[in-house]
Amino acid sequence: MNLAEKVQKAIRDIPDYPQKGILFKDITTLLNDGMLFSEVIDYFSEKYKNVDFVCGIESRGFIFGAAVAAKIKKGFVPLRKKGKLPYTTVAEKYALEYGFDEIEIHIDAFRNIKNPKILLIDDLIATGGTAEAAVKLIEKVGGRIEAAAFIIELTFLDGVQKIKDLGVNVDSLVKY
Numbered sequence: 280m281n282l283a284e285k286v287q288k289a290i291r292d293i294p295d296y297p298q299k300g301i302l303f304k305d306i307t308t309l310l311n312d313g314m315l316f317s318e319v320i321d322y323f324s325e326k327y328k329n330v331d332f333v334c335g336i337e338s339r340g341f342i343f344g345a346a347v348a349a350k351i352k353k354g355f356v357p358l359r360k361k362g363k364l365p366y367t368t369v370a371e372k373y374a375l376e377y378g379f380d381e382i383e384i385h386i387d388a389f390r391n392i393k394n395p396k397i398l399l400i401d402d403l404i405a406t407g408g409t410a411e412a413a414v415k416l417i418e419k420v421g422g423r424i425e426a427a428a429f430i431i432e433l434t435f436l437d438g439v440q441k442i443k444d445l446g447v448n449v450d451s452l453v454k455y
Contacts, residue, residue: 282318286430287453289315304431304455306339306402319343319452323400323428324350326450330425331395332356336413337363337382340401343430347400356388356397358413369419373412382409384416397422403431404451407438414445426450 280288289312293303310316324347327333334356335344341357348355361370361381368383389395397417404410410427417424424447432439432451439449 282322283453285315286319290431290453304403304433306430309430310342316346319430320346320350322452323347323398323450327351327398327426327428329396330398331392332389332422333398333400334358334384334388334413334417334422336399336401336409339403343402344398344400347398354390356384358382358384358416369416371412371416371419373408374406380409382412382416384420386420388420389422392421394421394423396425399424399427399447401427401429403433404429404438404442404449405433405436407436407441410438411441411445414442414447428452431455 286309289309291305291308293305296303328351330353332354333344333348335341337359345355361383364383364385367386369386370381370383372381399413414424426448427442428450430452432454434454442449
């Protein structure tokens with residue numbers, strides 16, 4: 280069984296969460312399998328070992344992003360919901376599949392390094408609104424995105440197209 284098949288087998292479906300009609304892909308079952316979680320981190324770490332920073336989208340993107348950043352010994356940059364970062368920020372609004380939100384990044388997230396290579400990572404891409412906002416934020420503060428990586432892609436929502444339209448390569452481990 281290859282890595283994508285193992286990950287797909289490990290993910291649990293939760294119907295009607297967080298609201299009726301949504302089939303939630305629960306990654307906690309992947310996270311609590313230490314060997315499989317480690318394989319996922321190794322996969323992304325090997326593929327993107329030459330980036331300068333790893334950016335993770337709140338909150339599950341923090342889990343994967345921080346682990347990859349530590350493994351490749353690069354800095355981790357959190358993209359957080361509005362009002363959660365303590366220093367001067369840049370913000371971007373976006374639409375969710377069931378509402379609206381806003382994320383922020385510190386203006387000095389990349390320590391004034393010119394054109395740093397960035398890996399953006401999150402657990403899942405659905406409609407692409409969050410990832411699209413993340414790409415725009417990273418570029419606003421001077422980052423150059425090498426790839427946007429996701430554990431899960433919900434292909435029927437076509438969110439990946441929003442990211443590709445911004446000129447970003449997309450890497451999804453598992454597709455539904």
